[in-house]
Amino acid sequence: MQSVxxxxxxxxxxxxxxxxxxxxxxxxRMFSMHSxxxxxxxxxxxxxxxxxxDLLQNTLIAAVKAFPAxxxxxxxxxxxxxxxxxxxxxxxxxxxxRRIVALDEAGLEKQSSEAWRESQLAAExxxxxxxxxxxxxxxxxxxxxxxxxxxxEGHSIDEVAVMTGTSTSATKSRIFWARKFLFERARRDPELxxxxxxxxxxxxxxxxxxxxx
Amino acid sequence: MTNECEVTQSWIDDFSGTLPMKAQSSxxxxxxxxxxxxxxxRFVQSFRDLSFAYGEAPPPRPNVAKVAVxxxxxxxxxxxxxxxxxxxxxxxxxASLFLYAFVSRPGKSNDASxxxxxxxxxxxxxxxxxxxxxxxPWVHAAPDAETGMAMGGTQxxxxxxxxxxxxxxxVDLALEDGRVQISAPPGDARKYVVQTRFFRVxxxxxxxxxxxxxxxxxxxxxxxxxxxxxVLVPSLRRGQRWMLPDVAPATSPTAGYADLLAQAxxxxxxxxxxxxxxLAKRILQQTLEPNVRAEVETLLAECHQxxxxxxxxxxxxxxxxxxxxxxxxxxxxLFAAAKLWQSLAADERxxxxxxxxxxxxPHGLFRADAERRLRANPE
Numbered sequence: 001m002q003s004v005x006x007x008x009x010x011x012x013x014x015x016x017x018x019x020x021x022x023x024x025x026x027x028x029r030m031f032s033m034h035s036x037x038x039x040x041x042x043x044x045x046x047x048x049x050x051x052x053x054d055l056l057q058n059t060l061i062a063a064v065k066a067f068p069a070x071x072x073x074x075x076x077x078x079x080x081x082x083x084x085x086x087x088x089x090x091x092x093x094x095x096x097x098r099r100i101v102a103l104d105e106a107g108l109e110k111q112s113s114e115a116w117r118e119s120q121l122a123a124e125x126x127x128x129x130x131x132x133x134x135x136x137x138x139x140x141x142x143x144x145x146x147x148x149x150x151x152x153e154g155h156s157i158d159e160v161a162v163m164t165g166t167s168t169s170a171t172k173s174r175i176f177w178a179r180k181f182l183f184e185r186a187r188r189d190p191e192l193x194x195x196x197x198x199x200x201x202x203x204x205x206x207x208x209x210x211x212x213x
Numbered sequence: 214m215t216n217e218c219e220v221t222q223s224w225i226d227d228f229s230g231t232l233p234m235k236a237q238s239s240x241x242x243x244x245x246x247x248x249x250x251x252x253x254x255r256f257v258q259s260f261r262d263l264s265f266a267y268g269e270a271p272p273p274r275p276n277v278a279k280v281a282v283x284x285x286x287x288x289x290x291x292x293x294x295x296x297x298x299x300x301x302x303x304x305x306x307x308a309s310l311f312l313y314a315f316v317s318r319p320g321k322s323n324d325a326s327x328x329x330x331x332x333x334x335x336x337x338x339x340x341x342x343x344x345x346x347x348x349x350p351w352v353h354a355a356p357d358a359e360t361g362m363a364m365g366g367t368q369x370x371x372x373x374x375x376x377x378x379x380x381x382x383x384v385d386l387a388l389e390d391g392r393v394q395i396s397a398p399p400g401d402a403r404k405y406v407v408q409t410r411f412f413r414v415x416x417x418x419x420x421x422x423x424x425x426x427x428x429x430x431x432x433x434x435x436x437x438x439x440x441x442x443x444v445l446v447p448s449l450r451r452g453q454r455w456m457l458p459d460v461a462p463a464t465s466p467t468a469g470y471a472d473l474l475a476q477a478x479x480x481x482x483x484x485x486x487x488x489x490x491x492l493a494k495r496i497l498q499q500t501l502e503p504n505v506r507a508e509v510e511t512l513l514a515e516c517h518q519x520x521x522x523x524x525x526x527x528x529x530x531x532x533x534x535x536x537x538x539x540x541x542x543x544x545x546x547l548f549a550a551a552k553l554w555q556s557l558a559a560d561e562r563x564x565x566x567x568x569x570x571x572x573x574x575p576h577g578l579f580r581a582d583a584e585r586r587l588r589a590n591p592e
Contacts, residue, residue: 043268
């Protein structure tokens with residue numbers, strides 16, 4: 001596994017060097033390599049109801065523009081995740097975001113590939129995830145992003161602070177308020193209360209791995 | 214919800230499990246007995262599971278990278294030049310043609326010897342333009358107090374210590390540090406432009422005190438602009454003062470010093486004055502703005518003081534006081550030096566510093582204290 005990771009980093013280094021030399025094909029190849037992972041990251045951040053491909057496109061365009069400033073201090077994947085987080089934050093702040101959510105809530109049939117993709121998740125589960133993201137929609141964009149990056153993506157508070165460009169204490173505060181708001185609302189929501197049904201006592205001892213990297 | 218619940222829920226959030234094992238087990242014990250935390254645990258686990266399941270989608274469109282790169286490199290539609298630029302270009306072109314035709318045509322005036330020019334009829338160029346730019350030897354001269362410098366009809370006067378840089382186009386005086394008084398007589402037709410590191414001041418028929426952080430108008434009115442030419446204050450009038458906002462420009466060359474300075478302060482708070490001093494010296498090797506340099510040099514003095522070398526601290530404070538006369542840092546440092554000399558029983562030096570303080574800052578923050586100290590220890 002480690003050799004796969006190291007070979008990927010080596011690939012990245014070679015591609016970055018080629019990109020710096022002005023090789024456009026290398027840039028496309030580098031983005032193609034990271035697109036699936038980036039797409040998953042974006043989908044987890046924004047949840048159902050948003051076309052993650054649009055956000056992916058915006059992320060890659062932003063990455064092309066930001067590439068001259070990439071100094072190679074982090075991996076390409078981590079760098080792209082930082083840009084994706086910024087794109088998602090802009091998306092959360094966008095005024096027409098509510099309109100998009102409202103159309104989704106109205107139950108209009110989707111004609112895009114998004115509908116097909118969402119069908120991979122059970123309807124009930126998708127509904128519950130949508131409910132959670134609806135609640136998150138009511139939170140300030142920065143708080144929402146910090147909470148999801150920390151709780152779902154598993155980034156440490158320091159990493160979230162770097163990704164969102166704030167201090168550690170501000171990040172802690174954002175996560176605290178987002179958690180408080182979300183949990184209070186979720187406990188009052190009959191659909192989401194089903195997620196809190198008892199599990200075996202040992203459930204919290206099991207860890208989970210994943211995240212962006 | 215108790216405080217312990219909050220701590221536990223933070224722990225549940227912490228996906229990477231960075232808490233020590235002991236803390237983990239105490240959190241686990243709490244979860245086992247607290248219904249609310251159990252609910253939160255299940256909720257977070259479900260949220261993560263659902264998110265990861267949702268994220269596991271088929272790969273994105275295969276051409277997504279190519280489309281993005283193409284979009285980023287796509288040429289933008291050309292925009293017509295704004296009318297002001299067009300007007301400026303037209304005027305410049307007309308002026309160039311005029312000068313070429315009547316003034317500097319090759320083989321005529323430029324090639325002529327000085328004797329060939331009639332003294333009663335100076336060349337048209339010298340009549341058209343203002344006085345030619347002259348070398349300004351004083352801009353790099355060693356600072357001396359209260360030197361008056363006449364320039365055209367405008368009087369420039371150093372107030373305390375001031376350092377000047379090389380003036381740029383459209384700027385008459387580049388003030389790097391310190392304070393100057395500009396007196397432009399009302400009859401002068403040409404505005405006098407002072408540029409500091411952060412802003413530009415246009416003085417016309419006015420008298421004003423200008424330093425790198427502020428402008429005080431004593432007579433008339435001045436205009437303050439950003440370095441990019443944007444008008445910040447259209448008219449600052451007599452008796453009014455304008456100060457630079459606290460935010461430093463993003464392109465500040467001292468952006469990288471902050472971390473080191475924070476580390477140095479932390480070390481000093483921990484009593485590690487040698488480490489703090491070493492860090493401060495490292496910072497001083499960078500290119501710094503004067504206010505930052507003053508801060509770091511003061512920190513160096515504080516390091517000596519914490520380290521118990523009061524004599525070195527006092528000398529360092531005196532150095533800061535001499536270098537940054539017209540700043541708050543200089544004022545603070547001079548008074549700190551006086552106090553240290555007093556604590557070292559070097560009464561003569563202390564009194565000298567206190568007298569200098571009162572002379573330099575007659576309305577200073579520590580005036581009353583300085584007078585009291587002088588009265589307590591007369592010569």
